[in-house]
Amino acid sequence: MLLDVKNVSVRFASGHGVQAVENVSLTVNKKEKVCIVGETGSGKSILLLAILHLLPENAIVTGEAFFEGEDMIRMKRRQLDKIRGARISYVPQGSGNGLNPLLTVGFQVAEPMIEHQKIGKKEAIAEAVKLMKRFHIGDEEEVAAQYPFTYSGGMKQRAMIAMGIIAGADMILADEPTKGLDEERIEMVVDAFHSLKDQAVLCVTHDLNFAREISDSISVMYASNQVEYASAKELLEHPLHPYTQDMIAAMPENGLHFSEGFAMAHEDYAEGGCKYAPRCRFCKEKCKETPPMLEVEGHQVRCWLYTGKEGECHASDNGKAL
Numbered sequence: 001m002l003l004d005v006k007n008v009s010v011r012f013a014s015g016h017g018v019q020a021v022e023n024v025s026l027t028v029n030k031k032e033k034v035c036i037v038g039e040t041g042s043g044k045s046i047l048l049l050a051i052l053h054l055l056p057e058n059a060i061v062t063g064e065a066f067f068e069g070e071d072m073i074r075m076k077r078r079q080l081d082k083i084r085g086a087r088i089s090y091v092p093q094g095s096g097n098g099l100n101p102l103l104t105v106g107f108q109v110a111e112p113m114i115e116h117q118k119i120g121k122k123e124a125i126a127e128a129v130k131l132m133k134r135f136h137i138g139d140e141e142e143v144a145a146q147y148p149f150t151y152s153g154g155m156k157q158r159a160m161i162a163m164g165i166i167a168g169a170d171m172i173l174a175d176e177p178t179k180g181l182d183e184e185r186i187e188m189v190v191d192a193f194h195s196l197k198d199q200a201v202l203c204v205t206h207d208l209n210f211a212r213e214i215s216d217s218i219s220v221m222y223a224s225n226q227v228e229y230a231s232a233k234e235l236l237e238h239p240l241h242p243y244t245q246d247m248i249a250a251m252p253e254n255g256l257h258f259s260e261g262f263a264m265a266h267e268d269y270a271e272g273g274c275k276y277a278p279r280c281r282f283c284k285e286k287c288k289e290t291p292p293m294l295e296v297e298g299h300q301v302r303c304w305l306y307t308g309k310e311g312e313c314h315a316s317d318n319g320k321a322l
């Protein structure tokens with residue numbers, strides 16, 4: 001196992017305090033691709049930032065995130081710096097726009113190699129050009145010699161992924177790599193991820209189709225909670241949590257079937273208990289209590305539907321909510 005995230009919670013100490021992430025656990029094996037999906041504000045980005053120690057001072061992070069057995073949450077700055085960039089590479093949201101406009105893209109893609117592997121500029125840029133060709137950013141060396149303003153959003157995003165793996169990272173943490181891209185460009189980002197044969201990926205997205213294309217496993221977050229976690233195939237074909245079911249039913253290719261309450265504002269969270277209760281078509285009295293994470297049919301699911309106890313379970317006969 002490469003990354004083992006155990007009960008990570010994040011609370012912002014400002015004002016009344018905001019619980020941004022609550023008890024999230026997931027694992028990423030070598031070469032495994034894991035996506036975290038969920039709507040805006042569910043805590044996806046904050047989870048990645050917590051693992052990487054990139055949150056502001058007022059964030060209180062608890063839990064553990066073992067990278068090859070070492071807990072990153074408690075890690076000292078110097079040790080963390082050795083891992084970040086070299087072993088784990090982070091591709092932030094909107095990162096294409098973070099490229100330095102004054103430096104050629106080829107040089108920027110090569111930079112981690114120069115910095116972490118002490119490889120000469122010329123050699124590193126040659127390596128960057130190879131990688132950029134592999135990611136279909138451009139077949140000509142001239143493309144690498146150009147400045148970011150000549151690049152499309154999709155090209156920039158793929159350049160960021162190339163930059164992420166050039167220094168030999170074993171793992172990429174990516175935040176919304178398809179945001180703002182049209183379908184054709186999303187396909188190219190999918191290709192870039194598919195070509196990451198040797199790297200593990202932990203990727204945040206609210207694009208379920210993208211998650212379907214690239215993931216081995218999917219974790220679903222809703223209002224700071226992880227509500228379901230299973231293999232991608234299982235989760236997409238047999239979603240168990242009502243939120244996962246509603247989300248999949250609402251996808252355009254499934255005919256945009258919004259179940260009642262699904263389009264409600266996401267601020268409408270329940271205070272205690274199941275956060276999805278106000279929007280859930282199966283909501284019952286029991287849902288005022290916070291459901292535990294249950295192991296059901298190979299999924300992990302946080303929902304009272306699956307406790308199976310008489311009077312508490314409001315699932316249909318076969319135990320499935322749909």
Ligand SMILES: Nc1ncnc2c1ncn2[C@@H]1O[C@H](COP(=O)(O)OP(=O)(O)OP(=O)(O)O)[C@@H](O)[C@H]1O
Binds near residue numbers: 014019020040
């Ligand atoms: N510095 C902060 N102080 C207080 N609350 C914050 C801070 N940063 C984020 N939050 C809150 O944490 C919650 C989770 O935010 P996060 O950015 O992780 O959501 P997300 O799932 O990545 O959404 P999106 O899809 O919009 O990127 C939000 O409710 C947000 O308001």
Ligand code: NI
Binds near residue numbers: 044045046204
């Ligand atoms: Ni985010």
